[in-house]
Amino acid sequence: MAKNVLLVDDSSTMRKIISRSLRQAGLEFGKIFEAGDGQEALAVLESEEVDIVLSDINMPNMNGIEFLREKAGRDAIKDIPVFMISTETGEDIIGEAKSLGAAGALKKPFTPDKVNEVLGPLM
Amino acid sequence: MVMDLREEQRLLRGFLKELFEMIREVEPFTLALAEDPERIEIEERVVKGCYRLFHSIKGTGGYFKLDQLVYLAEAYDYVLDMVRSSIIPLEPIQIKLLADGCRFIREHLSSIWEEQGDAALKTEARALSTAILQTVSSSGAQQAALQPPSQTATRLEVHCGLFEEIGELLELAEQEFVLWDYIALDHDRVTELCRVIDRLQRNFSLIESSDLERLTQVMGATLNRFLGGAFFQGEYPERSFIRAIDAIRTTMECSPGSGLTALKEMDSHLVALQGLIRQPIGEMLVQAGLVPTQTVEEALVRQRDPQQQPPRRLGEMLVEMGEVSKEEIEQLLENQHRQQLHRKELNQELAVQDGRPAAGKGEPFLTTDLRLDQESSQRLCSLVDQLMKMHQDQGSVPEPLLELNRLCAPLRNATMQNLIPRLKRFVHDRTVAAGKKIYFTVQGVRSELKSELVLALYQPLLELLANSIEHGLEEPEERAAAGKNSKGRLSLLFLLKGEELWVSVEDDGRGLDLDTISRLAGERKMVSQQQLGEMTSRERAALILEDGLSTVDDQRGQAGRGLGMARLAEQLEPLAATIDVLSRPDKGTRVTLRIPQAKFGV
Incomplete structure (x- = not known):
């Protein structure tokens, strides 16, 4: 069954770019949900059937790290895999994201091939 | 795309x-x-x-x-x-x-x-x-005007890369100096350390930090002389190196993005390092312009001549050859002696400035505060979290709180990898203080462990290591007498075992005194005589985890074993860890903390 994806980024352009590259990567997916920050993302996760989350790190209100931390504490949604999509390349921040349960990371700007390589196995 | x-x-x-x-x-x-x-x-x-x-x-x-x-x-x-x-x-x-x-x-x-x-x-x-x-960046406005814009990107990338590399190299060098007792015997490892210092020097040259470049150059030269067969004067030469590394870090922290800030106490560091190895008399004479290199070499050849009876010192030989006067040699040696004294004073001054006792056997010497109080730091983070949440609920977070929250980040981000050097320094420090010789190894570190777990483990690990150093491992003489290697072995091991993480601290010391433990536990009515009779040695060893059982009568050390171990059990409660104590007389003790997967979350 096709997977539903949630894209979390404060830039709507970036969300469009990501959803476009998902399509270009030839990955099959169901619905695409969007959220502008961690708080919105939590609300979507609580109300919709989401299989995979792609999230930015640097966002206003609730950033990607806080989002992971908050999500880990909510039983109903804590097992949904999250991939970080970010400009941050520092091992520290990616390491922190992973220690909080992030399933992987994609560095901006990325190519459809890279998307396929990282997300393909899950789709 | x-x-x-x-x-x-x-x-x-x-x-x-x-x-x-x-x-x-x-x-x-x-x-x-x-x-x-x-x-x-x-x-x-x-x-x-x-x-x-x-x-x-x-x-x-x-x-x-x-x-x-x-x-x-x-x-x-x-x-x-x-x-x-x-x-x-x-x-x-x-x-x-x-x-x-x-x-x-x-x-x-x-x-x-x-x-x-x-x-x-x-x-x-x-x-x-x-x-x-x-x-x-370190270059001034003038240079900016001269610099073609196309170089800036490379400059930025190079700078970032260099700083990252410098950080890594400093850590590497520091670890080697902390383990100096062991690496000093290993020619290859000291050579490798020289290379590390060399690379540091080159990097400092690239970021145009003349002070740091000079300091690392002297560090390298001193190490090279050691490699060439010269001996260090006095005890703990590594202290001067570690202090220099600390000073480099402080300087870099004061001027991020550049190395232009002058290094504090630069001269003192240079004298301390240069004074580690006494300069050979021949070199001093050449430097002072009293004799040419060739003459010194000639004198050295004559000195090595087996026919030469009785054996002479190089200075005596040169006086005999009429190259220098006795007074000139005495003058040089006198100068050198004064420099040594000066070095000692400077070391003392530096030590006092760092707010710790002057160097000397058994005194702690590291400038970095080693204790990370796990309870307080966790409590701090949790209070800040609560405050943040309260304010976020109300819709606005005050600036000071935001700053406080940022300052807490390093506490939250603690990882095993960056605590290991701290543990090594702690072990080194305590070992010196206890007048013992210990070979400490860490294996199987999992860098992806939750930071909460790392923080929660830090204090218990310190307790366990301190116990082994102060009580488990014997003095070198006692070990030698028992037919053991005079250097004790202490190891910290991380192991993923099925659904559990095992963290073991093991020493090859004297082992727990099970008879005394049983006797005390009986006297203090912690267990009945019948129970004692039925207990295995492992169960009896585990009695030290019980409250109020101390087998150390004189309480001289900082680690009172009974007390420390009871506190350990308490500290480990939040991790739901089981503690397994295995001890064999004269063979050593192993304490294993078994932490369920839910708590360590790899």
Whole structure:
């Protein structure tokens, strides 16, 4: 069954770019949900059937790290895999994201091939 | 990325609109702050807004091939990131450049749209990048004028890379010096250490830090002389090196992005290092211009001649050869002696300045505070979290709290990898203090362990290591008498075992005194005699985890075994860890903490 994806980024352009590259990567997916920050993302996760989350790190209100931390504490949604999509390349921040349960990371700007390589196995 | 043209145009338009919105939001504050840098109440807003703007450009600009904007954004992002991480304060010149940057982008949004690109912005974008980088880089304004703009990107990349590498090299060197007793015997390892110091020197030269370059050069030269067969004068030469490393770190922290800040107490460090190895008399004579190198070599050949009876010192030989006078030699030796004394005094002064007792056997000497009180730091983080949540619920978070929250980040981010050097230093320190010789190894470190777990483990590990050092492992003489290697072995091992993480601290010391433990437990009615009779040695060993059982009567050390172990059990409660104690008389003790998967979350 096709997977539903949630894209979390404060830039709507970036969300469009990501959803476009998902399509270009030839990955099959169901619905695409969007959220502008961690708080919105939590609300979507609580109300919709989401299989995979792609999230930015640097966002206003609730950033990607806080989002992971908050999500880990909510039983109903804590097992949904999250991939970080970010400009941050520092091992520290990616390491922190992973220690909080992030399933992987994609560095901006990325190519459809890279998307396929990282997300393909899950789709 | 392949996009159809109309879609790409639509996306670009959306992106430029977003940038416009971000600038519209932050620019008035930036201008206000540029006009009056004292208005610190809006600084956070400016930094946050600008960071968001440039960070977005850095992340998204690449999709639209806006190379000039991305280039500019990388420089701004680099500087703002340091400000955000409190590495540097925000300077008025930077505020002005932030305002310039916002204006520059805002003014060119429409031209970017018209041209569908930003190639025309190259000159201005590069000039702004150079300017903002200059505020944190080591080169002065003059050099900026001379520097072709195309070099700035390389400069930025090179600088970032260099600083990262310097950090790694310093850590590597520090660890080797902490283990100096063991590596000093290993020629290859000291050679490798020389290479590390060499690379540090080269990097400092590249970032144009003359002080740090000179200091590392002297460190390298001293080590090289040691490799060449010279001996260190006095005990603990590694202390001078470790202090120099600490000083380098402090200097770099004071001037991030550059190495121009003068190193505090530079001369003292140089004298301390240079004084580690007594200069051979021949070298001193050559340096003083009293004899040519050739003559010294000639004298050395004569000195080694087996016919030479009785054996002479080099100085005596040269006097005999009529090359120098006895007085001249005495004068040189006198100078050297004075320098040694001077070095000692300086070391004492440095030690006092660092707020610790002067160097000497058994005194702690490391400048870095080793104790990370796990309870307080966790409590601190949790209080800050609570406050943040309270304020977030009310809709606004006050600036001081935001700052406090940022300052807590390192506590939250603690990882095993960066605690290991601390543990090694702790072991080294305690070993010296206890007058023992210990070979300490750490194996199987899992860097992906939860930071909460790392923090929770830190104090218990210190207790366990201290117990082994102070009570488990014997004095070198006692070990030798028992037919053991005079160096005790102490190891810390991390192991994933099915659903559990096993953390073991093991020593090959005297083992627990099970008879005394059983007797005390019986006397104190902790267990009945019948129970004792039925207990295995493992169960009896585990009695030391019970409250109120101390087998150390004189309580001389800092680690009272009974007390420490009871506290350990308490500290480990939140981790739901089981503690397994295995001890064999004269063979050693192993304490294994078994932590369930739910708590360590790899």
